Every structure is written in C-alpha cells, then in structure tokens.
Amino acid sequence: MSPREIVVDAHPLDGLLRSDRLPHIWCPGCGLGPAMACLAKAMQESGIPIEKHVCVSGIGCSGRVAGYLNVDSFHTTHGRAIPYATGIKLCNPDLEVTVFSGDGDLFAIGGNHFLHAARRNIDINVICVNNFNYGMTGGQLGPTTPYAARTSTTPYGNPEGPLNLPHLAAALGAVFVARWTALHVRQLEKAIARALEKRGFTFIEVLAPCPVGFGRPNDLGEGLDEMWFYRRQCVVDEDARLEELDIDMSKESAVVLGNFVDRERPVYHPMGTEPPERRERPVVYHPAEPEVRAREAL
Amino acid sequence: MTPEQADRRILTGSHFMNGDTACAEGALAAGCAFFAGYPITPSTEIAERLARRMPEVGGIYIQMEDELASMAAILGASWTGARSMTATSGPGFSLMQENIGLGAFTETPCVVVDVQRGGPSTGLPTLVSQADMMQARWGSHGDYPIVAYCPASCQEMFDLTIKAFNTADFLRTPVFVMADEIVGHMTERVVIPEKDDIPHVERKRPRVGPMEGLRLYEPGDSLIPSMPRVGRGYRIHVTGLTHDQRGYPATDAATHDSLVRRLAEKLTRHTAELTEFEETLTDDAEIVLVAYGSTARSARRAVAVLREEGIRVGLLRLITAWPFPAERVAELSERGCSFVVAELNLGQMALEVERHAHQSVLLVNHAGGAMMPPAAIIEGVKEAWTCHRERSWSTLTR
Numbered sequence: 092m093s094p095r096e097i098v099v100d101a102h103p104l105d106g107l108l109r110s111d112r113l114p115h116i117w118c119p120g121c122g123l124g125p126a127m128a129c130l131a132k133a134m135q136e137s138g139i140p141i142e143k144h145v146c147v148s149g150i151g152c153s154g155r156v157a158g159y160l161n162v163d164s165f166h167t168t169h170g171r172a173i174p175y176a177t178g179i180k181l182c183n184p185d186l187e188v189t190v191f192s193g194d195g196d197l198f199a200i201g202g203n204h205f206l207h208a209a210r211r212n213i214d215i216n217v218i219c220v221n222n223f224n225y226g227m228t229g230g231q232l233g234p235t236t237p238y239a240a241r242t243s244t245t246p247y248g249n250p251e252g253p254l255n256l257p258h259l260a261a262a263l264g265a266v267f268v269a270r271w272t273a274l275h276v277r278q279l280e281k282a283i284a285r286a287l288e289k290r291g292f293t294f295i296e297v298l299a300p301c302p303v304g305f306g307r308p309n310d311l312g313e314g315l316d317e318m319w320f321y322r323r324q325c326v327v328d329e330d331a332r333l334e335e336l337d338i339d340m341s342k343e344s345a346v347v348l349g350n351f352v353d354r355e356r357p358v359y360h361p362m363g364t365e366p367p368e369r370r371e372r373p374v375v376y377h378p379a380e381p382e383v384r385a386r387e388a389l
Numbered sequence: 390m391t392p393e394q395a396d397r398r399i400l401t402g403s404h405f406m407n408g409d410t411a412c413a414e415g416a417l418a419a420g421c422a423f424f425a426g427y428p429i430t431p432s433t434e435i436a437e438r439l440a441r442r443m444p445e446v447g448g449i450y451i452q453m454e455d456e457l458a459s460m461a462a463i464l465g466a467s468w469t470g471a472r473s474m475t476a477t478s479g480p481g482f483s484l485m486q487e488n489i490g491l492g493a494f495t496e497t498p499c500v501v502v503d504v505q506r507g508g509p510s511t512g513l514p515t516l517v518s519q520a521d522m523m524q525a526r527w528g529s530h531g532d533y534p535i536v537a538y539c540p541a542s543c544q545e546m547f548d549l550t551i552k553a554f555n556t557a558d559f560l561r562t563p564v565f566v567m568a569d570e571i572v573g574h575m576t577e578r579v580v581i582p583e584k585d586d587i588p589h590v591e592r593k594r595p596r597v598g599p600m601e602g603l604r605l606y607e608p609g610d611s612l613i614p615s616m617p618r619v620g621r622g623y624r625i626h627v628t629g630l631t632h633d634q635r636g637y638p639a640t641d642a643a644t645h646d647s648l649v650r651r652l653a654e655k656l657t658r659h660t661a662e663l664t665e666f667e668e669t670l671t672d673d674a675e676i677v678l679v680a681y682g683s684t685a686r687s688a689r690r691a692v693a694v695l696r697e698e699g700i701r702v703g704l705l706r707l708i709t710a711w712p713f714p715a716e717r718v719a720e721l722s723e724r725g726c727s728f729v730v731a732e733l734n735l736g737q738m739a740l741e742v743e744r745h746a747h748q749s750v751l752l753v754n755h756a757g758g759a760m761m762p763p764a765a766i767i768e769g770v771k772e773a774w775t776c777h778r779e780r781s782w783s784t785l786t787r
Contacts, residue, residue, distance in 0.1 A: 142620060
C-alpha cells in the first residue's frame with residue numbers, strides 16, 4: 092500500500108479537537124500529544140455527553156491542552172486550575188470536570204490546592220503530565236525533577252529530592268490513583284476512562300518525554316529515545332508499595348506503573364452528605380435565564 | 390430553589406444588623422449562589438453569616454485553603470451562570486490580585502468585598518484603614534476596568550453589595566465593595582425591602598444557540614459580550630492569554646491593544662451611569678470636603694459644625710471610588726472651590742481629586758487604626774477656609 096492510499100480526510104478525534112487551532116505548539120518528541128489523545132478518546136467513549144465535559148488547565152505546555160480540546164475549556168492562572176475547577180463543579184455537578192496540567196503547575200505553585208481538593212474529595216479528575224521540568228520556559232528545575240538531574244537552573248545537578256506523586260495523592264485520599272507514560276496509551280486511556288467513571292477526586296500521573304527541556308541535558312536523547320527508555324525500564328506492579336515509587340530516571344532503576352488505588356470515599360458535598368444519586372444536581376439559584384438581554388442602563 | 394428556600398433568601402423587614410452581616414444579606418438578596426472565602430479579620434462575619442445562610446437558600450458556601458483559591462473558585466462558579474462572591478481584607482486582597490486580573494481579562498462577573506484594615510502587611514488586623522483604595526484600582530498587573538463601591542453605613546453594606554452584583558453582571562467584570570473595619574463592625578438599622586423592590590440586572594446571554602457559531606468575545610454595540618454558561622454546548626474556550634473574538638489565544642500587538650482598549654472603553658462608555666456620589670450643602674460651598682466610607686460620617690458631622698460657624702463648606706461623598714466623579718470635581722474646581730480630602734491613608738483618593746481639580750488639596754488623614762475624628766476635619770477645613778479667603782493656598786504645606 093502506498094502512503095498516498097492511507098491518507099484520510101478525517102481523524103477519529105476530529106470532533107474532540109479544535110482543528111482551527113492546529114498545529115499545536117509542542118516540540119517534536121513531546122509526550123503531550125499522546126496524553127491529550129488518550130483524554131480525548133476517553134471523553135468520547137465515556138458515555139457522558141461531550142457538552143458536559145469541561146477541561147481546566149493552568150499554565151505551561153500542558154496547560155495548552157484546554158485550548159486544543161473541543162469541549163468547554165478554561166486556561167486559567169498558574170497553579171489555580173484546581174480551585175477554578177472546584178467552583179465550576181460545585182455550582183454545576185452535572186458537569187464532568189477534568190484538570191489537565193503539568194507537574195510544576197499542579198505541584199509547585201499549585202501544590203496547596205491539590206492537597207486540599209484531594210482531602211475534600213472534590214468530584215474532579217486531575218491528570219498531571221510529568222516531564223520532570225518546566226518545559227515551556229526552557230527546562231528549569233521542577234518539583235518532580237530527579238535528584239542530581241541537570242536543568243538550566245540546576246547546572247551542578249539538582250540538590251533536591253522529587254515528589255512521589257502517586258504516594259502523595261493516595262495519602263491525601265484520592266479515590267483513584269494511577270501512573271502511566273506517554274508510551275502506555277492503551278493503559279492510560281483505560282485509566283482515564285475509569286477516572287471519568289468514578290465519583291470523587293481521581294489522580295493520574297503521565298510520564299512524558301520533554302526532549303528539548305529535560306531529555307538532552309540528562310542524556311535521555313530525543314523523544315523516541317525516552318520512549319525506548321520507558322519500554323525498557325517500566326514495570327507494571329499494581330500492588331507496589333507506594334512509598335517506593337520514586338523515579339530517578341537512571342538506567343539502573345525501574346519505573347513502576349499501574350492503577351494503584353481504586354476505592355470509595357464520601358464525596359464532598361456542601362452539606363456534608365452525598366446526594367443519593369451520582370450527578371444529582373443540587374438546587375442552584377440562577378438569577379438569569381438564557382436569552383435574556385441585559386438592561387442597557389442600571 | 391424550593392419555596393421555603395425562596396422565603397428565606399430575602400429577609401424583608403427592619404433589622405438591627407452588623408455591617409458585615411448586612412453585606413452577606415445583600416449578597417443573598419442579590420441572588421448570590423456561591424461564596425468561596427478564607428477567614429480574615431475584619432471580614433470574617435460575612436463568611437460566618439453565609440456559612441449559616443447559604444444552605445438555607447440552596448446556595449453553596451465553601452471555605453477554601455487560601456485567597457488565591459477563593460478568587461479562582463468564584464471565577465469558575467461564575468461561568469456556570471451563578472452569581473458568586475468572596476470577602477476578605479488587605480492581606481487576602483493582595484493574594485487575590487492575579488486572579489482579579491484573570492476575571493477582568495476573561496470578563497467574568499463576580500463580587501469581591503474588601504473590609505479594609507490597617508496595612509501594609511499584617512498591619513492592624515482589627516483596626517480600620519482606607520489604604521487599599523489605589524490597590525483596588527491598580528492591584529493586578531496590566532490595564533483593566535474596575536468598579537468599586539464605598540459603603541458608609543450598614544444599610545449601604547446591604548444596598549451597595551446588591552448594586553455590585555448588578556454592575557458586575559452588566560459590565561461583565563469583577564466589582565469591589567471597598568468597605569472598612571468600622572462600617573463592617575458597627576451595628577445599626579438595616580431595612581431589607583420586598584423582593585420586588587430589589588433591583589436586578591440580568592447578565593446578557595447569547596442570542597444564538599450552541600451550534601450557531603457564537604463568537605465568545607463578540608463585543609456588539611455595547612462593547613459588552615454576551616456570556617454563555619459552561620455545559621450548554623457552546624464549547625467555549627476561556628483563556629487568560631490575549632485572545633481574539635473567538636476566545637482563542639492571539640498574542641500579537643494589534644489584538645492585544647484592541648482587546649485592552651475595548652475593556653477600558655466598556656467602562657468609560659458607561660461612566661456617567663456608574664459613577665455615584667452624594668453632595669451635601671455644595672450649592673454655595675467654597676470649600677468642598679471629599680470623603681467616603683466611615684470617614685464620610687465624621688465629615689458629615691464636621692460640615693454641620695462648620696456651617697454653624699458660617700464657613701461655607703459642603704461634602705462630596707464618594708459612593709463609587711472607581712469610577713471617580715472626575716467631571717463633578719472639575720466643575721466644582723472651575724467654580725472656584727478649594728478642596729479638603731479626609732481619608733484613612735496617606736493620600737490616595739486625594740491624588741485623584743488633585744488630578745481632576747487641577748489644584749493642590751488639603752489632606753486630613755492618618756494611616757489608620759482609629760476612626761477619623763470630626764475635630765480633625767473641622768481643623769483642616771478651617772485652615773483651608775483661611776487660605777481660600779486670603780488666597781494664600783500656595784503657603785500650605787501638605
């Protein structure tokens with residue numbers, strides 16, 4: 092079959108992407124594309140009407156996902172995607188709200204919000220693409236940068252230890268916790284589907300290559316090389332001890348993946364008791380009905 | 390909302406009420422459906438009242454982890470169609486500034502109440518000041534429109550909170566209630582009217598359906614775009630990046646200039662309707678005393694005393710600090726009036742008076758911590774009166 096014959100006019104995810112915004116800004120070899128495609132596919136197959144899906148992002152390369160997905164989407168301030176999503180979800184529980192952002196946005200500047208949304212068990216999903224650095228600004232130290240790794244702001248090696256995100260999320264009470272990579276797209280899509288299905292605060296970490304910002308200075312090569320790294324080093328172990336999930340990105344250590352937590356916990360409700368049915372909508376006072384024009388003067 | 394909940398929303402009648410409580414009741418009467426906040430003196434009574442009252446009326450109260458989260462949450466809530474609010478004081482107001490800019494830039498209506506205390510920093514947690522007035526105007530980076538009300542009584546804490554919601558929905562921008570500790574913590578009579586007598590301005594909704602190609606930021610004649618709700622099929626994209634009329638990022642100089650100018654102009658086009666002030670005995674006044682908030686109460690007393698002594702002084706009380714009544718100040722100045730500004734800061738709104746009066750003004754102020762005594766204002770006005778009569782204004786030092 093010649094390449095010409097396999098060209099198609101439409102992509103199965105066209106309806107879920109804002110094609111008028113493509114091409115995207117991401118570098119060749121970046122892991123964000125596969126991660127976004129997994130979310131789009133999981134949304135498409137979730138059984139939840141597309142108009143009820145909302146995507147909220149913070150700032151950074153991962154933060155651009157909200158702008159490419161063709162759902163109601165919000166590209167907010169740095170670190171504040173989770174409380175913004177909280178406001179949306181509490182006022183309209185009919186909506187399926189997913190926060191898609193990066194490790195720096197969610198765990199450095201926005202870390203406190205992650206802590207409290209998970210503790211409250213707000214019914215939102217958080218997907219964190221972890222590429223071990225601040226990619227958009229040119230590869231600086233982030234809260235998940237491995238110990239001793241080189242970044243543009245740790246030229247002598249990172250003196251800090253990284254966060255272990257699944258361990259943190261589980262300790263805070265997230266009802267679903269998983270880690271996959273941009274290589275493990277089938278497993279990742281299934282994990283996102285499970286998160287969309289669950290009530291409560293879910294968390295998925297997606298390890299992804301950032302060849303320009305992190306790969307090159309740390310001898311991981313191009314994007315494809317880092318995909319090979321994941322292929323070689325990753326071990327799926329769903330019974331792993333969460334405190335042992337640290338990642339050092341060395342060729343000597345395994346990277347443990349899996350769906351580690353899947354449990355039930357009372358979901359946040361303003362009155363402290365869960366509504367009897369999933370997606371039951373509390374009474375919210377909407378002073379303005381649609382199609383009503385503002386008065387021209389006060 | 391059930392009928393019982395509707396009955397509880399507006400507590401029609403005459404009450405003896407704390408200013409913060411009156412503010413909370415104003416929010417409820419305006420239809421506020423979502424409050425997110427973080428406790429901070431002297432605004433905490435607003436949160437406490439709403440924590441009790443919101444569930445009674447089918448609304449939502451949530452105590453967030455900090456003020457950054459509170460501000461983000463009320464912006465998210467606003468896009469669901471809910472009227473949303475937060476309340477804070479100086480330190481929290483500082484933390485909210487970045488997301489206030491997001492609200493202004495994405496044209497997200499909401500109400501922020503700042504019950505001012507002494508600053509900078511932790512300052513005077515339990516004591517009054519009016520030193521956040523310029524922060525209210527310029528606190529977030531960039532140029533953006535702002536409306537700020539200055540209540541001077543418990544009744545105005547109620548009335549102006551309602552007005553703040555209406556203005557926010559009309560203009561599609563965050564609106565401030567710049568209260569102060571004295572107004573927030575004093576208790577006096579508050580009359581809550583019947584439901585039908587409470588003014589209500591609707592947020593402009595799209596006239597086109599979800600599949601009819603809504604341009605999210607199509608300004609229209611009023612320069613105020615219509616606002617769809619999230620979850621209605623419009624598939625909106627809302628970004629804090631500079632955006633085109635579709636709402637898509639467009640980070641070039643031309644788009645940025647036209648967007649920032651439109652945001653400014655949507656306010657300036659409505660300045661006349663939005664600017665509010667109250668004049669007392671200014672008809673024949675030669676000295677105009679400018680004050681707002683709790684300081685206006687002392688100013689009122691000062692004017693009464695000074696008039697008895699034959700000094701021709703009148704009071705211009707700011708109800709909106711922003712927009713500032715620039716035209717009126719210019720008119721009074723052209724008529725030959727001199728100005729005295731009384732405020733609990735080192736001269737913030739005084740700068741605005743000077744700018745529009747094209748003359749120096751006499752300041753009666755201190756940095757905060759106690760109510761402005763009428764005696765201090767009386768003394769200042771007398772000094773100004775002497776200078777005014779002797780035409781020796783230039784000898785005055787600030």
